[in-house]
Structure formats: structure tokens, C-alpha cells
Amino acid sequence: MDAQAPAMNDRWLWPLRLALLLPAIAVLFAALPRFISGLALEAAFPAPAYMQMNVPLPKNYYGDAAQILSHAPSSDGDTQLWRAEALLRNGRPDEAEPVAAAALSRDPASARGWIVLSETLQKRDPQKAAAALALSLELAPREYFLMPPQMQAGAPLWRYLPPNAQDRLVEDARWLIGSEQLRPALRDLLATEGGPALVTRAFAGHSNELRALNRELARERLGLH
Amino acid sequence: MVSTLIATASRAGNAAFLAGAAVLLAFSLILSMRRARTIWATSGAFAVLAGLAVLFAMNGNMLAAHLDDLAGGGISSTTRLVLWGAAMRMIHDAPLLGLGLGSYQSAYPMYSDVTMRFIMDRVHNDYLELAAGWGLAAALLWCSAIVWLTWICARGVLTRRRNRVYPMLAVGAGVLVGAHSIFDFSLQMPAIALAYAAILGLGVAQAFSTREL
Numbered sequence: 001m002d003a004q005a006p007a008m009n010d011r012w013l014w015p016l017r018l019a020l021l022l023p024a025i026a027v028l029f030a031a032l033p034r035f036i037s038g039l040a041l042e043a044a045f046p047a048p049a050y051m052q053m054n055v056p057l058p059k060n061y062y063g064d065a066a067q068i069l070s071h072a073p074s075s076d077g078d079t080q081l082w083r084a085e086a087l088l089r090n091g092r093p094d095e096a097e098p099v100a101a102a103a104l105s106r107d108p109a110s111a112r113g114w115i116v117l118s119e120t121l122q123k124r125d126p127q128k129a130a131a132a133l134a135l136s137l138e139l140a141p142r143e144y145f146l147m148p149p150q151m152q153a154g155a156p157l158w159r160y161l162p163p164n165a166q167d168r169l170v171e172d173a174r175w176l177i178g179s180e181q182l183r184p185a186l187r188d189l190l191a192t193e194g195g196p197a198l199v200t201r202a203f204a205g206h207s208n209e210l211r212a213l214n215r216e217l218a219r220e221r222l223g224l225h
Numbered sequence: 226m227v228s229t230l231i232a233t234a235s236r237a238g239n240a241a242f243l244a245g246a247a248v249l250l251a252f253s254l255i256l257s258m259r260r261a262r263t264i265w266a267t268s269g270a271f272a273v274l275a276g277l278a279v280l281f282a283m284n285g286n287m288l289a290a291h292l293d294d295l296a297g298g299g300i301s302s303t304t305r306l307v308l309w310g311a312a313m314r315m316i317h318d319a320p321l322l323g324l325g326l327g328s329y330q331s332a333y334p335m336y337s338d339v340t341m342r343f344i345m346d347r348v349h350n351d352y353l354e355l356a357a358g359w360g361l362a363a364a365l366l367w368c369s370a371i372v373w374l375t376w377i378c379a380r381g382v383l384t385r386r387r388n389r390v391y392p393m394l395a396v397g398a399g400v401l402v403g404a405h406s407i408f409d410f411s412l413q414m415p416a417i418a419l420a421y422a423a424i425l426g427l428g429v430a431q432a433f434s435t436r437e438l
Contacts, residue, residue, distance in 0.1 A: 141334065143334040
């Protein structure tokens with residue numbers, strides 16, 4: 001009996017070794033799509049990082065980034081939202097809309113994704129666009145890098161927005177005006193449809209401050225700073 | 226590792242390195258004293274302390290400046306406390322199942338109470354991030370598994386005669402990454418996670434004598 005024991009052990013040794021490998025193989029297969037997404041994001045650099053920080057790039061960069069990110073797995077909502085935003089910034093909102101909608105079904109907590117969807121729908125269906133933006137404001141009420149795009153998307157949709165979203169935008173606009181670091185975003189907002197009206201609402205009851213801001217922006221335009 | 230510590234003067238990195246080095250030193254002293262090699266043990270301890278003194282002489286000023294920044298900025302206003310506060314609120318909301326591992330960046334805006342000019346993608350505390358992502362029970366199980374394996378290694382250092390350097394290395398590495406994970410997310414870096422897993426595996430494999438297997 002003793003002589004047979006090592007033979008029994010040998011018989012089970014390899015199946016046992018393979019069984020121990022199974023969790024590692026399972027993890028490897030689960031991680032593969034994410035790895036491919038990572039490679040696509042790396043290749044699309046710097047577009048995703050710049051979009052995240054609201055730093056504008058030449059239009060062709062967005063086209064190239066969208067093309068590269070189209071190779072990322074569709075199951076990765078996060079990466080597909082960068083692709084949708086790249087398509088949008090490349091001036092292709094009609095192509096961006098289905099990509100954003102599908103990606104949001106995978107990654108519904110992405111406040112930035114709802115802004116992208118809102119922007120793609122702005123002209124065609126402003127009510128849906130306003131609903132998407134209201135959701136973004138609810139998900140990320142005071143996020144530094146989301147406030148500027150939220151305000152730019154929200155200004156033209158003002159009359160379609162629910163009252164709590166309107167209040168949020170006015171409060172964010174006040175914060176934006178007070179922030180030196182976000183001054184470029186304020187200029188972009190003022191160049192947006194409905195942007196000056198939003199800034200005026202933020203200054204309600206503070207006409208002297210509004211005049212001071214106007215003077216400051218005029219000086220900037222004239223290069224007197 | 227030492228050159229990285231000098232270059233970055235990272236507070237958490239230095240503290241974690243010191244913790245890991247202290248554990249290795251303690252084990253070395255215990256083992257040397259068992260063999261009645263007190264002179265060697267004392268010499269070794271002095272050599273390590275001298276090495277640490279050189280390290281701090283090289284990056285001490287930068288490190289002191291970092292610590293001054295921490296004190297000057299007020300501990301309540303530091304970014305890490307903001308991140309940890311948001312993570313605690315996430316744990317409070319979903320203590321059993323968590324919000325999903327890797328969801329911190331998406332969930333952060335819903336739980337933040339301060340606007341900061343950073344992209345908040347990590348908690349800078351792996352324990353809180355695990356608990357916020359997985360829930361308390363799963364996070365506790367995961368951490369317990371690592372502690373258990375480290376305990377096996379520590380026992381191996383004290384009971385084995387051959388190859389005890391491998392489990393000792395695993396314990397030192399465990400203390401280092403464990404301490405660093407309180408302030409950062411080093412185990413979320415694939416290179417570090419892989420290196421640590423390999424060291425821990427090596428340590429556990431050598432923590433038993435052939436007779437015990």
C-alpha cells in the first residue's frame with residue numbers, strides 16, 4: 001500500500017497544478033479587454049488627458065483620437081465615452097451620440113459622459129439634452145474640471161432645465177467668476193449661446209461687480225493687462 | 226529603491242521604507258542573538274543605521290520641506306483627508322457590497338464636499354479604497370489573507386534554518402507596502418503588485434521545511 005502512495009500523488013499532482021493556474025488564467029482573460037483599452041488610450045494620448053482637463057487641441061487631434069479609440073472594446077464604457085467626446089470635438093455630433101448612449105449604458109455614473117450626450121443632443125432634442133445635463137449636475141455638483149463644460153452645455157439649454165439644475169448652474173457660475181484659475185473658462189462661457197445671460201443671472205443684485213467684471217474683460221480684450 | 230526615495234523625498238515612501246527596514250533589522254537581530262553572534266548583530270544594526278543616516282543626509286532637507294508643507298497647510302485641509310472623507314461616506318452608504326472596485330473616480334463627485342483642482346481618481350489609502358469598492362467584509366477578507374500569508378512568512382523566519390532570507394524579505398516587503406498603502410496606492414501599480422506577489426509567493430514557499438510539506 002505504501003509503495004502505491006507516491007504513484008497516487010503523482011497522478012493528482014499535475015491536475016492540481018493546472019487547477020491552481022485556473023484563477024490566474026481567469027483573471028488574465030477578464031483583464032484582457034481592459035488591457036486593450038489601456039493600449040488604445042496610450043496611443044490616443046494626449047487627447048483623453050487634455051479633454052479631461054478641458055484643454056483645447058487642434059481639431060484633427062480629436063479625429064485621430066476617435067479613430068484610435070474605436071479599436072477599444074465596446075464593453076469598456078469609460079474609454080468609449082472618450083471616443084464619443086473626441087468625435088464631438090471633431091465636429092461629428094451625429095456619430096458621437098450613439099457611441100455616448102451605448103457607453104453610458106455601461107458606465108451610467110460618468111458625469112462627463114452625460115455632458116457629452118447632452119451636447120450631442122443639443123440641437124436635435126434640447127429636452128433630452130437638458131435631462132442628460134441635469135443628471136450630470138446631480139452626479140457631480142461641484143467638480144472642478146466638470147463645471148466649465150457643464151455651464152457651457154447648460155447655458156443654451158437654460159429654459160429646458162429643471163429649477164434645481166438652473167440653481168446649480170447659477171451657483172457654479174458665481175464660483176467660476178471668483179476663480180482666477182478658471183478665467184479662460186469664463187471667457188469661453190461668455191462666447192457660448194446663453195452664456196452672457198447665465199453670467200448676468202449669477203450677478204443678480206450685484207450690478208457693481210458685474211460692471212467691474214465687464215471692465216476687466218474689456219481691458220483683457222484690448223491687451224491692457 | 227533608495228535612489229527613488231532620495232529623488233522623490235516622499236514622506237509616505239520614507240516612512241514605509243523605514244518601517245520595512247526596521248522589521249528586517251529586528252528579525253536580523255533576533256536571529257543573530259539566537260546564535261550568540263551579538264557582535265555581528267550589533268555591527269549589522271550600526272551599518273543599517275549608518276545607511277539610513279546617509280539617506281536622510283541626502284534627502285533630509287527636501288523631506289523636511291514636505292513635512293513643513295503638511296504642517297503649514299493645516300492637517301484638516303490636506304487633499305488626502307478630503308479623499309479619505311469621501312471614501313468614508315461611500316463606505317457608510319454601501320458597507321456590505323461597496324460601490325464597485327475601481328468606481329472611486331466616478332463616485333467621488335457625489336461624495337465630495339470641497340472643490341479641488343485635481344482629478345480625484347484614487348483614495349490614497351488602499352484599505353479605504355478596497356472597503357469603498359468591495360464593501361467591508363470582502364476588504365477585510367482580502368487584507369486578512371495578506372496578513373495571514375505574512376504571518377506564515379514571519380513564523381518561517383523564526384522556525385526555519387535554511388533559506389530563511391526569503392520569508393524575511395517577504396515580511397519586510399509586506400510591512401513596506403502595508404505601511405505605504407495607508408497614504409498611497411502603490412499596490413495599484415502593476416509593477417509593484419507583481420513584484421510584491423512574487424516576493425510573497427517566494428517567502429511562503431520557503432516558509433515551510435520539507436518535513437512539514
